Amino acid sequence: MKLYYPQDHYNAAHRGEVFPLLKPFLKAEGFTDAERIKLYGVSQQDYTFVNSIQEAEVVILPMSWNYYIEFKKMDMAMALINKAKEHDKMVWTVNLYDIGVKLKGLENIKVFRTSGFRSKLPNWHIGRPVFIGDPLFRLNRLQIPFSYPKFRIRPLIGFCGLASGSKYKRHMDLLKxxxxxxxxxxxxxxxxxxxxLSAAYERFGMLKQLELNKEIDTVFIYRNNYRAGARTHEDREASSRDFFKNIIASQYILCMRGAGNFSARLYETLAMGRIPIYVNTDGLLPLQDAIDWKQHVVWVEYKDKDSLYEKVLEFHKSLTEEDFLQLCRANRQLWESKLKMASFFKYHLAKHKNEDNIIDRAKG
Known part of the structure; x- marks a missing residue:
């Protein structure tokens, strides 16, 4: 696949704002292809970066929309998009942060984003996963052995994270x-x-509902601050250890949106071969045309949150031991095959080629 991006857009001081697919290739001198494959799952051989828009199959806006707006560089972004339009090229862009920036409709762009509300966004806003490193490597470094969970008659649900029953905190969240x-x-x-919506307060209520049900076993760690307020490296390591040990100890993990309308925990749960309890708040899930999400999670609509425990019990009781183990393995495989950065963009590049072929045949 031939990709083009203008190198003068790249700002190394704001690497966190770079379009995800470019990050593996915008590295310091001496970074090897073997390191690239290990860290990102992509090789120098997978993509050809060309020097002009005319040669490209896809044009990439190198920095996020957040960057162009915050640093008053929208003219630079629009100049690239308009030039690409002159050559009938699609531009891939990314909208970062918990809350996306407002964008007017443009004919030749796709916006990849984790957050947002599916029913309110046009089809050129594309859901993407939260890209994470393989948790199994992290477990190995933390000396936490990995295994798939064993089937139990009673579902075992875990959660480690920010969840607070403080009404003061809830009111402050809503005021913000x-x-x-x-x-x-x-x-x-x-x-x-x-x-x-105060995500921390909502999570707290759901966790308490599950905790009080006598047919469900729980392992919950309630935090009053993100990552337990960790400030030092040692504190971050300790909070990470608690987080990963909690998932390993569980069969199911509650995955409810946070400050943005998405759940990073959803992808960590899948990657570790557990079953997410996904509370749908009109989320923009990735690959909805390729993944039957309801086959991989306990799907609970937000409006049904008060019967969360019933949904979990109904789901769990429908599984045999073999079904349960197959699903756990299938969730790990889903993350590996479709939700890692390399596989996700490979799917969209193939889809783009197919769409181009259809357009070319129609023109012919």
């Missing part, structure tokens, strides 16, 4: 969202509006 929404509404903010 209302303020941001108001600024967005009067166009004093470039960011989209969000649902009035």
């Amino acid at each position: 969202i209302m303020t941001k929404n108001f600024l967005s509404m009067i166009d004093l903010s470039h960011y989209e509006r969000d649902t009035l």
